[in-house]
Amino acid sequence: MNILKFLVSVIFLIYCFSSDLKAKNLEIEITKNLRCLICQGQSVYDSDSEFANSLKILVEKKLNEGLDEKQIYAYLKNKYGDWILYDPGFSKNTYFLWLLPILMFIFGGAIILRKVILKKKKL
Amino acid sequence: MKTKIFPIFLIFIFSIIFFVFYKGLQNTNVYTPTIKSEIKIPNFDAKEFFSKDKINSDQIFIGSDYYLLNIWASWCVPCKEEHKYLMDLSKKENIKIIGQNYKDNFENAKNFLINLDNPYDLIFLDNDGTIAIEWGAYGVPETFLIQNNKIIKKIIGPLNEKLLFEIKELTQ
Numbered sequence: 001m002n003i004l005k006f007l008v009s010v011i012f013l014i015y016c017f018s019s020d021l022k023a024k025n026l027e028i029e030i031t032k033n034l035r036c037l038i039c040q041g042q043s044v045y046d047s048d049s050e051f052a053n054s055l056k057i058l059v060e061k062k063l064n065e066g067l068d069e070k071q072i073y074a075y076l077k078n079k080y081g082d083w084i085l086y087d088p089g090f091s092k093n094t095y096f097l098w099l100l101p102i103l104m105f106i107f108g109g110a111i112i113l114r115k116v117i118l119k120k121k122k123l
Numbered sequence: 124m125k126t127k128i129f130p131i132f133l134i135f136i137f138s139i140i141f142f143v144f145y146k147g148l149q150n151t152n153v154y155t156p157t158i159k160s161e162i163k164i165p166n167f168d169a170k171e172f173f174s175k176d177k178i179n180s181d182q183i184f185i186g187s188d189y190y191l192l193n194i195w196a197s198w199c200v201p202c203k204e205e206h207k208y209l210m211d212l213s214k215k216e217n218i219k220i221i222g223q224n225y226k227d228n229f230e231n232a233k234n235f236l237i238n239l240d241n242p243y244d245l246i247f248l249d250n251d252g253t254i255a256i257e258w259g260a261y262g263v264p265e266t267f268l269i270q271n272n273k274i275i276k277k278i279i280g281p282l283n284e285k286l287l288f289e290i291k292e293l294t295q
Binding site: 037038050051053054055057058061079080 | 226251252253255256257258259261262
């Protein structure tokens, strides 16, 4: 009977610990995707500034309140604008940002294709 | 002909790049994005500075009066600089100045107010800085002009003569 009790408590402890770890991991992931607005080139996770530390506490609070990752991003975007996210969403302000690489790819491809066709014609 | 154009073109391009980077050296590279103004004020719970009673933001910002929310701390040097402007504004009857004490030690904050005088009608505590995030603030000092539960003006950094004048104009 004692062994059973012991086993149950061990499993319970492992369960608690792992779920706690999962929450911590999500918190780390979120703060890594947030830009520390008053630092230069650092994420909130990497920074130890007052601003970043408050944000870390806030993310933890919001997770405890039951908000998911996307809701937290939306919440912070509403407060600070797109700039706080390292991965800004597709909106009318970011069309250019998202489409530029594709345009460059197509344009470059077109140049290469033209050259290849011209070379073939010459041959 | 073709061989001559190329080096000139190269020099031209490099001088442009040099010019851009050289200019860029002098710019401050802290970027603060423009945020749509007239946003609604957040709802939060806080503790009053002196009594430590719990208050909700609904109890602070009431009706169509002008409120000036000032985020401050005793350890913040620019806060001392802007203090005289807050004292000036506290004489105006139609603005209520609300202080948000940001990550501060209570005794230091109290001494700050004793030494420099207290311009605030009400002060609440923000010990972990999360209320500042609710406001969309970056740090201390930061000031918000509020009317009808909306932020009319947001000032990042300390107040100065020009901003004081602007606030007075807005609250005429």
